[in-house]
Amino acid sequence: MRKRLAVLTSGGDAPGMNAAVRAVVLVGTELGFDVVGVRSGYQGLLDADFVDLGPADVIDQIRQGGTMLGSARCPAFLTRAGRDAARRRLADARLDHLVVIGGNGSLTGARALTAPEERGEQQLAVAGIPASIDNDIGHTRLAIGVDTAMNTIVEACDKIADTAAAHDRAFIVEVMGRDCGYLAMATSVAAGADVVLFREAGKTVETLVGEVTDALADLRRKGRRRALIIKAEGVQVSAEGLKAKVDAALAERALAVETRVTVLGHIVRGGRPSATDRLVATRLGHAAVRALADGHRGVMASWSPGRLPEGASWSAADPRCALVDLDEVLAETARLIDVESPEARWRAQVFDQMGHVLRL
Numbered sequence: 001m002r003k004r005l006a007v008l009t010s011g012g013d014a015p016g017m018n019a020a021v022r023a024v025v026l027v028g029t030e031l032g033f034d035v036v037g038v039r040s041g042y043q044g045l046l047d048a049d050f051v052d053l054g055p056a057d058v059i060d061q062i063r064q065g066g067t068m069l070g071s072a073r074c075p076a077f078l079t080r081a082g083r084d085a086a087r088r089r090l091a092d093a094r095l096d097h098l099v100v101i102g103g104n105g106s107l108t109g110a111r112a113l114t115a116p117e118e119r120g121e122q123q124l125a126v127a128g129i130p131a132s133i134d135n136d137i138g139h140t141r142l143a144i145g146v147d148t149a150m151n152t153i154v155e156a157c158d159k160i161a162d163t164a165a166a167h168d169r170a171f172i173v174e175v176m177g178r179d180c181g182y183l184a185m186a187t188s189v190a191a192g193a194d195v196v197l198f199r200e201a202g203k204t205v206e207t208l209v210g211e212v213t214d215a216l217a218d219l220r221r222k223g224r225r226r227a228l229i230i231k232a233e234g235v236q237v238s239a240e241g242l243k244a245k246v247d248a249a250l251a252e253r254a255l256a257v258e259t260r261v262t263v264l265g266h267i268v269r270g271g272r273p274s275a276t277d278r279l280v281a282t283r284l285g286h287a288a289v290r291a292l293a294d295g296h297r298g299v300m301a302s303w304s305p306g307r308l309p310e311g312a313s314w315s316a317a318d319p320r321c322a323l324v325d326l327d328e329v330l331a332e333t334a335r336l337i338d339v340e341s342p343e344a345r346w347r348a349q350v351f352d353q354m355g356h357v358l359r360l
């Protein structure tokens, strides 16, 4: 009897998810699996919304943004009853292998689905693939979608810089990332921003307002016509709230700087995946399916060039990919968001220092 493998995308979509689905289907088929797509993430598992997938269905998907399988946030899956129902649907369809492509919440679901204390005797092997523009997943250098999102933000900032210079204005540009400031940090360097604000720096709103106002005063002294302030979504004040406070501080110092706000929002999540996202997604898809075929269960394929995460093993399929236990991925993700991991501290320190040196 042929082995059967399900694949789903879950949580916020990320450019490159389709490239990962494509790789799962192509590699899975090659390794002798019947591959089944699950529509609309975990909701589709509960509804048994399955579709057979073969190479012809996915071959042109490498360049498409969004996710061909659809995605959803599924509150029912957070309950044990929901997950029991999902396991029954999988068993009924004889699906004993599953690849979950998604972010923190999706990988948490994957871990719960395959947890020995929940699944009992059911044979179910799950592999995760990190996909989230936020880059907030532990033990992977990159998640699928991050590179494209960075390119989208930099392109938007370049455009904003043109109009900012024309009108002698300061722009506060808010970028997505949920609680993680990585997109703001990295794009502030790439876009040549003047100030970057992210939650991980642990600064009060007053400090942030002071830093922005000082920077604007400094730029005026130097005769610079435009200013670009990139603010991470996770900073504890909204972009409009920050503008109001900065305007008040500028008025107090009799500095005539006109400010504007642009919230990039979901634009950052869309679009054709970059070459890097296509490459990383394809290689992670390959590594994940090979891991399942080799008998791994409950692991995430991680993008780890040159650095093996603690407790992980290298993928037999790809020397840039590691296989990390999902428990360890989730623990490291929590440390990353709480700024308790070396990686999170490194990010916060380095980008804060760069901010001062490059007048970012």
Ligand code: F6P
Binding pocket: 012, 103, 132, 133, 134, 176, 177, 178, 233, 269
């Ligand atoms: O996790 C990806 C992400 O785009 C975050 O950056 C953002 O905070 C969130 O999802 C938005 O979620 P939704 O699309 O449900 O509004």
